[in-house]
Amino acid sequence: MTNLSNTANQQGTSPMPFARYTPFVPVDVPDRTWPTWKVEKAPRWLSTDLRDGNQALIDPMTPARKLTMFELLVSMGYKEIEVGFPSASQTDFDFVRKLIDEDRIPDDVQISVLTQAREDLIERTVDSLVGAPRATVHLYNATAPLFQRVVFNVTPDECRNIAVRGTEMVMKYAEERLGGLVGSEAFGYQYSPEIFTQSDTDFALSVCEAVSDVWQPEAGREIILNLPATVEMSTPNTYADQIEYFGRGLTRREHSAISLHPHNDRGTAVAATELGLMAGADRVEGCLFGHGERTGNVDLVTLAMNLFSQGIDPQVDLGDIDEVRRTVEYCTNLPVHPRHPYAGDLVYTAFSGSHQDAIKKGLEDLDKKAAALGVEVGELPWEAPYLPIDPKDVGRTYEAVIRVNSQSGKGGVAYVLKSEHKLDLPRRAQIEFSRVVQQRTDSEGGEITPEEIWAVFRAEYLDRETPLKLNSVHTSSAAGEKDQLTVGVYVDGERRELTGAGNGPINAFTNALNELVEAEQAAGNPAYAARGEVRVLDYHEHALSSGGDAIAAAYVECAVGEKVLWGVGLDANIVTASLKAVISAVNRG
Ligand SMILES: CC(=O)SCCNC(=O)CCNC(=O)[C@H](O)C(C)(C)COP(=O)(O)OP(=O)(O)OC[C@H]1O[C@@H](n2cnc3c(N)ncnc32)[C@H](O)[C@@H]1OP(=O)(O)O
Numbered sequence: 001m002t003n004l005s006n007t008a009n010q011q012g013t014s015p016m017p018f019a020r021y022t023p024f025v026p027v028d029v030p031d032r033t034w035p036t037w038k039v040e041k042a043p044r045w046l047s048t049d050l051r052d053g054n055q056a057l058i059d060p061m062t063p064a065r066k067l068t069m070f071e072l073l074v075s076m077g078y079k080e081i082e083v084g085f086p087s088a089s090q091t092d093f094d095f096v097r098k099l100i101d102e103d104r105i106p107d108d109v110q111i112s113v114l115t116q117a118r119e120d121l122i123e124r125t126v127d128s129l130v131g132a133p134r135a136t137v138h139l140y141n142a143t144a145p146l147f148q149r150v151v152f153n154v155t156p157d158e159c160r161n162i163a164v165r166g167t168e169m170v171m172k173y174a175e176e177r178l179g180g181l182v183g184s185e186a187f188g189y190q191y192s193p194e195i196f197t198q199s200d201t202d203f204a205l206s207v208c209e210a211v212s213d214v215w216q217p218e219a220g221r222e223i224i225l226n227l228p229a230t231v232e233m234s235t236p237n238t239y240a241d242q243i244e245y246f247g248r249g250l251t252r253r254e255h256s257a258i259s260l261h262p263h264n265d266r267g268t269a270v271a272a273t274e275l276g277l278m279a280g281a282d283r284v285e286g287c288l289f290g291h292g293e294r295t296g297n298v299d300l301v302t303l304a305m306n307l308f309s310q311g312i313d314p315q316v317d318l319g320d321i322d323e324v325r326r327t328v329e330y331c332t333n334l335p336v337h338p339r340h341p342y343a344g345d346l347v348y349t350a351f352s353g354s355h356q357d358a359i360k361k362g363l364e365d366l367d368k369k370a371a372a373l374g375v376e377v378g379e380l381p382w383e384a385p386y387l388p389i390d391p392k393d394v395g396r397t398y399e400a401v402i403r404v405n406s407q408s409g410k411g412g413v414a415y416v417l418k419s420e421h422k423l424d425l426p427r428r429a430q431i432e433f434s435r436v437v438q439q440r441t442d443s444e445g446g447e448i449t450p451e452e453i454w455a456v457f458r459a460e461y462l463d464r465e466t467p468l469k470l471n472s473v474h475t476s477s478a479a480g481e482k483d484q485l486t487v488g489v490y491v492d493g494e495r496r497e498l499t500g501a502g503n504g505p506i507n508a509f510t511n512a513l514n515e516l517v518e519a520e521q522a523a524g525n526p527a528y529a530a531r532g533e534v535r536v537l538d539y540h541e542h543a544l545s546s547g548g549d550a551i552a553a554a555y556v557e558c559a560v561g562e563k564v565l566w567g568v569g570l571d572a573n574i575v576t577a578s579l580k581a582v583i584s585a586v587n588r589g
């Protein structure tokens with residue numbers, strides 16, 4: 001059944017051979033309950049960065065890099081770490097030995113190792129664990145019909161028997177070689193019906209039951225039943241249905257940990273995991289930033305941060321996400337995508353004008369709330385447009401939030417000037433300056449850095465010295481009388497002394513300027529012929545800093561002849577700053 005109508009669909013038939021593919025047949029769970037459940041706590045995490053992640057690297061990790069990854073995982077708080085496939089290579093075997101022999105496994109961390117269900121491999125795997133303080137052996141075999149037929153050439157009963165025999169051999173070698181560990185909680189056992197999602201769910205369940213019959217889970221002797229979407233081939237809700245169905249059918253449920261191991265072939269591993277947890281799973285296996293075979297394993301960083309963003313303790317520390325990312329990039333020799341959720345270079349940035357405007361307003365709103373309550377922003381509940389979490393909570397900075405390109409409006413530019421230079425431009429000045437920046441990005445393309453924005457701002461408003469440059473300022477005022485002003489200015493490089501009177505120094509100054517222009521025009525000076533009258537339309541000022549050496553910023557909106565322009569002046573003296581602002585506007589005319 002489809003619920004899509006074809007209304008207004010103008011699309012044609014694709015030339016691609018879609019008819020070669022058959023849709024997945026979901027397990028039938030009409031009375032499913034998982035859509036009504038919520039994930040309210042972190043699952044048990046297992047990192048398989050050192051196994052599934054490592055086996056899929058172009059350059060598998062060197063022992064030094066493996067150790068760096070192990071230490072990162074431990075420092076982040078992972079308590080279950082799959083450290084390798086020791087029977088596959090001497091490097092993996094030696095790495096497990098190194099961790100054990102050099103006593104590098106913290107008391108509360110359980111390492112695990114993977115093996116196929118083959119006696120020689122199981123024996124070697126168990127040997128790698130001799131002397132380990134705690135460890136889990138993880139055994140797998142594929143239960144999907146395609147694999148039974150093509151890869152193993154076995155019947156379903158023979159397939160089940162591979163798992164049963166494998167489990168027996170793990171127990172036999174562990175009892176022989178691992179001494180006191182076996183029989184205590186420190187020795188764990190995990191079984192994976194590989195390709196679970198393409199297996200008949202009843203059959204996979206029957207194999208897990210048969211394995212549990214051998215292992216005999218009970219209090220203090222759990223079994224981990226890990227249900228991999230080895231290749232993700234269906235929608236996340238289908239996986240959730242399979243997990244709920246499996247959990248309902250499982251005996252000894254209270255002594256079995258149901259574990260998810262999603263891969264990301266359809267790009268929905270995170271969603272599949274989240275729905276699988278709603279469906280009752282206890283545990284999740286994945287890799288940091290989604291490394292692993294093909295499109296990768298489910299991304300443990302995104303899963304943890306998704307919990308965090310819902311106010312749920314993720315039980316791992318991603319407070320310095322850049323450091324985690326750098327370490328993983330070093331270990332895997334692969335970059336994390338700039339748009340990777342929570343961690344990419346670009347994920348706390350906004351390029352488009354409306355986003356920048358909204359973020360700026362949101363951050364200001366939080367600042368105001370914090371100031372009113374006398375607390376830090378970090379103590380307030382997070383709420384900001386377009387930013388699902390506070391970048392500071394993962395060690396990112398607000399400075400990186402806004403980046404300006406040709407799609408940016410006033411918000412981004414204003415944010416950069418405010419956050420980097422404490423200049424709080426009036427709204428119309430923001431609009432004017434953002435157009436200046438946009439002309440620049442339109443003509444030169446690409447992004448403009450905060451340094452370049454500041455250079456453009458200086459050139460536009462602060463550094464112009466013709467036709468006017470302020471040299472000296474003297475004001476006097478007596479109660480009830482107009483302000484008297486004497487200023488020394490260079491007019492086109494020639495020093496002139498102007499005097500004026502007015503309601504305040506700015507008015508006195510524009511009067512003086514207008515008188516100069518009128519006098520020169522009356523005298524027929526061609527340099528003044530096109531110069532129009534200067535009128536101040538709007539004025540704003542604020543301090544850039546506090547204390548005796550504070551700098552003031554003045555912004556004036558002036559009509560200069562036919563044009564309306566903003567000018568900006570900075571000075572320790574507020575009168576001088578405002579006259580400079582008038583000059584800035586006139587010089588732009
Ligand atoms: C989904 C996953 O990620 S599973 C884990 C994958 N990881 C790895 O394989 C790690 C690296 N592996 C290896 O280096 C090798 O596979 C080794 C060293 C472990 C074994 O190598 P080989 O002995 O050459 O065997 P190979 O890997 O080719 O395995 C294929 C054989 O194992 C059998 N086999 C495969 N998986 C299993 C299993 N889980 N249990 C039992 N037998 C298995 C196959 O049926 C095949 O048997 P056949 O040769 O009789 O047809």
Ligand SMILES: CC(C)C(=O)C(=O)O
Nearest residue numbers: 140192194195228230
């Ligand atoms: C070994 C199993 C758990 C695996 O990696 C998979 O099926 O993807």
Ligand SMILES: [Mg+2]
Nearest residue numbers: 052228230261
């Ligand atoms: Mg896998």
